Amino acid sequence: MTPSPSRIRRLAGAALMLLVTSLVIFLLIEAAPGDPAEIMLGTSAQADTLAALRDQLGLDRPLMVRYLAWLGGVVTGNMGQSYTYGVPVAGLIAERMLVTLPLTLMATLLAVGVSVPLGVMAAARQGRAGDGLATVFAQMGIAVPNFWIGLLLILVFALKLGWFPVGGFPGWGDAGWGDAGWGAISALILPAVALAIPQAAVLTRVTRAAVLDVAAEDFIRTARAKGLSRHRALWRHTVPNALLPVVTMLGLQIPFLISGAVLVENVFSLPGIGTLAYQALSQRDLIVVQNVVLLFAAIVLAVNAGTDALYARLDPRLKARQ
Amino acid sequence: MRLPKSLILGAAITAIMVGAAVLSRVWTPADPTAMNIVARLQAPDAAHWFGTDPIGRDVLSIIMAGAWTSLGIAMLATAIGGAAGTLLGVTAAARGGRAERLVMGFNGVLFAFPPILSAILLGALMGPGAVTAITAIGVFMVPVFARISRAAAIQIWARDYISAARMAGKNDIRITAEHVLPNILPQIIVQLAIQTGLAILSEAGLSFLGMGVSPPTPSWGRMLSESQTYLAAAPHLVLAPGLAIAVTVLGLNLLGDGLRDLTDPRRGQAG
Numbered sequence: 001m002t003p004s005p006s007r008i009r010r011l012a013g014a015a016l017m018l019l020v021t022s023l024v025i026f027l028l029i030e031a032a033p034g035d036p037a038e039i040m041l042g043t044s045a046q047a048d049t050l051a052a053l054r055d056q057l058g059l060d061r062p063l064m065v066r067y068l069a070w071l072g073g074v075v076t077g078n079m080g081q082s083y084t085y086g087v088p089v090a091g092l093i094a095e096r097m098l099v100t101l102p103l104t105l106m107a108t109l110l111a112v113g114v115s116v117p118l119g120v121m122a123a124a125r126q127g128r129a130g131d132g133l134a135t136v137f138a139q140m141g142i143a144v145p146n147f148w149i150g151l152l153l154i155l156v157f158a159l160k161l162g163w164f165p166v167g168g169f170p171g172w173g174d175a176g177w178g179d180a181g182w183g184a185i186s187a188l189i190l191p192a193v194a195l196a197i198p199q200a201a202v203l204t205r206v207t208r209a210a211v212l213d214v215a216a217e218d219f220i221r222t223a224r225a226k227g228l229s230r231h232r233a234l235w236r237h238t239v240p241n242a243l244l245p246v247v248t249m250l251g252l253q254i255p256f257l258i259s260g261a262v263l264v265e266n267v268f269s270l271p272g273i274g275t276l277a278y279q280a281l282s283q284r285d286l287i288v289v290q291n292v293v294l295l296f297a298a299i300v301l302a303v304n305a306g307t308d309a310l311y312a313r314l315d316p317r318l319k320a321r322q
Numbered sequence: 323m324r325l326p327k328s329l330i331l332g333a334a335i336t337a338i339m340v341g342a343a344v345l346s347r348v349w350t351p352a353d354p355t356a357m358n359i360v361a362r363l364q365a366p367d368a369a370h371w372f373g374t375d376p377i378g379r380d381v382l383s384i385i386m387a388g389a390w391t392s393l394g395i396a397m398l399a400t401a402i403g404g405a406a407g408t409l410l411g412v413t414a415a416a417r418g419g420r421a422e423r424l425v426m427g428f429n430g431v432l433f434a435f436p437p438i439l440s441a442i443l444l445g446a447l448m449g450p451g452a453v454t455a456i457t458a459i460g461v462f463m464v465p466v467f468a469r470i471s472r473a474a475a476i477q478i479w480a481r482d483y484i485s486a487a488r489m490a491g492k493n494d495i496r497i498t499a500e501h502v503l504p505n506i507l508p509q510i511i512v513q514l515a516i517q518t519g520l521a522i523l524s525e526a527g528l529s530f531l532g533m534g535v536s537p538p539t540p541s542w543g544r545m546l547s548e549s550q551t552y553l554a555a556a557p558h559l560v561l562a563p564g565l566a567i568a569v570t571v572l573g574l575n576l577l578g579d580g581l582r583d584l585t586d587p588r589r590g591q592a593g
Contacts, residue, residue, distance in 0.1 A: 013423075013427060013430075014430075016427065017427055017430045017431050017434070020427075020431050021431050021434050021435075024431070025443065028443050028444070028446070028447055029443070029446060029447075031447055032446040032447045033447075139572060139575060139576070140568070140572065142519075142571070142575060143519070143567075143568045143569075143571035143572035143575060144564070144567075144568045144571075145523050145526050145527060145530075145543075145546075145564065145567055145568070147526075147527065147530055147546065148546060148560070148563075148564035148567065148568070151546065151549070151550065151553065151560050151564070152560065152564070154553060155553055155554070155557055155560065159553060159554050255433065255434075255435075255436035255462070256436065258436055258438075258439070259436040259437060259438040259439070259524070259527065262438050262527075262531070263438070263527050263530060263531065266530070266531060267550070277442055278442065278531060281442050281445055281446055282532075284446070286446055289442060289443070289446055293439050293442060293443055296434075296436075296439055297434035297435060297439065298434075300433065300434040300436070301430065301434050304430065304433065
């Protein structure tokens with residue numbers, strides 16, 4: 001299958017946006033005060049030592065050359081050395097990903113698993129008690145900060161009941177499913193719940209509205225007229241067609257998921273990417289900040305491009321319009 | 323005409339919170355900066371409705387003073403981001419073609435910077451503070467308002483009275499100012515309420531991480547961050563600021579929903 005012109009244009013657009021984003025990040029970090037060589041060697045370093053290190057890091061080269069070198073490095077997986085940890089940034093990010101990725105995945109699964117059935121249930125019982133409760137949950141869930149939910153969860157389930165650890169992360173051990181695996185998962189459960197609740201609230205609202213929209217369409221009436229039970233019409237025809245806005249919203253929520261992860265990791269002292277970025281900022285380890293922010297921005301851009309493409313694929317009406 | 327329930331409730335909550343913020347400029351139950359080590363970490367009672375903090379300050383007074391900070395930063399960020407975004411959106415709708423694609427591409431780039439990421443970047447550049455917080459939150463508002471105002475403006479541009487205005491010799495700028503903006507204003511106002519709520523959440527998050535206003539300026543997010551140490555000993559320190567945030571955001575969301583029901587009853591609960 002040859003890619004259609006519209007798909008090529010979309011891809012080119014996404015690539016261009018990523019390029020502009022990387023340039024913005026690079027220039028902002030460049031403009032930030034602080035000499036990397038001085039941060040690495042300390043303020044008591046000799047002038048010639050500093051100069052040698054600057055030379056070694058390539059800090060004397062022109063701005064554009066350094067930008068291109070950084071981009072080339074990012075593509076080949078060489079993001080430079082952390083100023084404070086003294087290890088490659090790429091390795092640092094990969095290590096922290098082992099916390100953030102499972103955390104955000106668990107939160108998303110949890111949010112979808114709760115919100116889709118809840119939203120469908122609310123729509124099916126429009127105006128009745130179940131609908132009212134779901135709506136209240138949605139309103140509350142959107143309004144509460146996830147880091148506050150995290151603190152409350154710690155208070156109840158870690159400090160009072162002692163079911164989960166207060167914070168920290170034991171690591172995955174040998175990545176087996178033994179005690180180490182369970183220890184790691186149980187350290188992620190409360191943070192995942194805290195991260196999931198606001199997401200679930202937004203998705204419940206969207207699911208409910210989408211199901212109600214689709215249920216009012218002619219083909220559902222036709223399906224019912226042909227003798228399909230209300231239940232079958234709902235799950236076979238209405239829900240599948242209502243999932244498109246839910247998927248879109250899931251994509252649009254990624255920036256909030258990332259922001260949320262930074263906060264929740266902080267509350268639970270999890271050594272994830274968010275904590276890495278935040279600590280790097282306070283230690284002025286700007287090369288880490290630069291790469292982590294690019295990674296997050298790239299994820300948002302990629303998910304958005306992906307959602308757009310999916311949308312065009314799933315909704316033939318959009319294709320016809322292009 | 324009957325007003326939607328959510329509008330009344332939302333407006334009442336918002337009025338109370340804004341009222342508390344304004345009142346805190348002239349009066350609080352106690353001096354929010356007055357320390358009293360003897361009366362530290364007291365649970366809520368008649369003298370201190372929300373209890374006292376680790377250095378004996380009255381929590382209710384700090385919450386009230388914090389309302390000024392949180393609402394002020396959130397409203398400024400939303401107003402600036404909303405104005406810039408709306409301007410971009412109506413321009414895109416009016417010009418179409420390359421200008422429109424450029425605006426949408428620019429939007430895509432801004433959307434890749436959630437407030438916390440911008441704050442981390444800007445924090446590297448100019449350190450934490452109110453300006454960093456307002457910029458970080460405002461930047462993310464631009465694509466939100468641009469998308470909404472563009473979609474709304476495109477619908478207006480398709481109306482017959484626009485063709486009439488064109489035939490009367492009005493240019494794009496006049497048509498946008500006289501016909502498009504007034505007609506999309508209700509949708510923008512709804513978004514202003516809802517986005518101010520989100521901005522409050524962002525501001526709280528930034529302060530929680532120490533990237534918001536610096537001490538001694540009170541802020542709800544920093545109160546929560548400071549409460550972490552005393553989670554078991556003084557749970558009231560966690561509850562009060564969190565509730566303040568949640569109630570304010572809830573009020574603004576209800577206000578936004580209510581305004582939407584009022585201006586566009588067909589959409590009702592949707593999205």
